[in-house]
Amino acid sequence: KNEVEQSPQNLTAQEGEFITINCSYSVGISALHWLQQHPGGGIVSLFMLSSGKKKHGRLIATINIQEKHSSLHITASHPRDSAVYICAVRRAGTDKLIFGTGTRLQVFP
Amino acid sequence: EPEVTQTPSHQVTQMGQEVILRCVPISNHLYFYWYRQILGQKVEFLVSFYNNEISEKSEIFDDQFSVERPDGSNFTLKIRSTKLEDSAMYFCASKRDRDYEQYFGPGTRLTVT
Numbered sequence: 001k002n003e004v005e006q007s008p009q010n011l012t013a014q015e016g017e018f019i020t021i022n023c024s025y026s027v028g029i030s031a032l033h034w035l036q037q038h039p040g041g042g043i044v045s046l047f048m049l050s051s052g053k054k055k056h057g058r059l060i061a062t063i064n065i066q067e068k069h070s071s072l073h074i075t076a077s078h079p080r081d082s083a084v085y086i087c088a089v090r091r092a093g094t095d096k097l098i099f100g101t102g103t104r105l106q107v108f109p
Numbered sequence: 110e111p112e113v114t115q116t117p118s119h120q121v122t123q124m125g126q127e128v129i130l131r132c133v134p135i136s137n138h139l140y141f142y143w144y145r146q147i148l149g150q151k152v153e154f155l156v157s158f159y160n161n162e163i164s165e166k167s168e169i170f171d172d173q174f175s176v177e178r179p180d181g182s183n184f185t186l187k188i189r190s191t192k193l194e195d196s197a198m199y200f201c202a203s204k205r206d207r208d209y210e211q212y213f214g215p216g217t218r219l220t221v222t
Contacts, residue, residue, distance in 0.1 A: 031208070041198055043152070043213040086152065095140065095207070096165050099152040 003027050004100040006087050012106045019074040021103045023087030026068065033097065034061050034072045035086040043086070046072070077107045111135045113214035115201050121220045122191055130186045130217045132201030141184045142202040142211065143176065145169070152200070158184065191221045 004025045013019055023032070034046040047054050047061040049070070054061050058077075063070040074081055087100040114133045122128050134141050143155040156166045158176055175187045184203075188195055201214040 033211070035213075040215075041146075041218070042215045043200060045210045045212065048210045088152070094165060095157050095159075096154050096167070097142075097144075097152075097211075098154070101151045 001026070002101070003098050004087055004089055006085075006100040006103050008103060009101065010104045010106075012108065013077050015078055015107055015109050017077050017107075019077050019081070019105065019107075021072045021085050021087075021105070023070045023072070023100055024068060025070075025087075025089045025098075027089065027098070028092035029065075029068075029089040030092045031090040032063055032070050033088040033090070034070075035088060037084040037086055037102065039083070046085075074105075077105075079107045079109050082106050113201055113203055113212050115199075115214035115217050117217060118215065119218045119220070121222065124193060124221055125190050128188050128191055128219065130188075130199050130201075130219070132184045132186075132203075132214055133182055134184055134201065134203030135205075135212055136182070138203035138205050138212075140204045140207065140211075141176075141178065143186045144200045144202065144213075145197040146200065146216075147194075147197045155186070155199075188219075191219075193221050195219060196221045 007022045031050045033048050036044045049063050058075045060073040084102040084104050086102045088097045116131045141158040146152045154167050156170045157164045173189045177185050198216045200216045202211040204211045
């Protein structure tokens with residue numbers, strides 16, 4: 001079983017829709033990362049969080065440590081948000097990131 | 110804005126050859142990483158490097174792999190004798206301190222024929 005599970009694997013949306021991507025993990029962690037990978041392959045860090053909630057523009061990330069669950073929300077989605085969104089956790093006591101398989105998001109105009 | 114750079118962007122090599130993938134981390138960063146992503150699969154941790162030594166490595170990072178920070182700016186990943194299954198995108202990342210975000214380079218696509 002994967003230590004980091006994401007859902008859904010694929011997601012399509014119309015421009016303007018509210019998007020939620022979920023991440024569950026089974027190990028103790030010290031931090032959780034949300035990353036964005038564009039079709040060219042490059043990876044951009046969106047958030048790093050260890051508790052609560054963070055917001056950056058139209059993106060919001062939340063984490064519930066007790067439930068071992070995090071969500072990434074995109075408000076007012078736009079075609080340029082189309083990418084693979086990856087959840088990765090830093091295992092407690094290590095500096096090693098464990099990655100989920102990613103959620104492929106396509107936003108249509 | 111400072112960024113992590115990687116060269117080359119694409120490397121094609123024959124099985125059994127040695128390759129060196131190069132990364133220039135952000136200048137005031139202290140922690141360095143290599144990851145790989147086989148086509149269609151998830152990103153996997155290879156190795157972390159701090160204070161001029163390996164701090165952690167994965168099962169993938171066997172004796173065929175080595176890392177070096179030869180001159181205080183470059184951070185290299187060497188694969189001694191490449192195999193077909195080493196074909197992947199290799200990402201370098203760096204961060205300023207332990208509890209900071211990682212910044213990823215654009216990746217080097219390695220193709221072993």
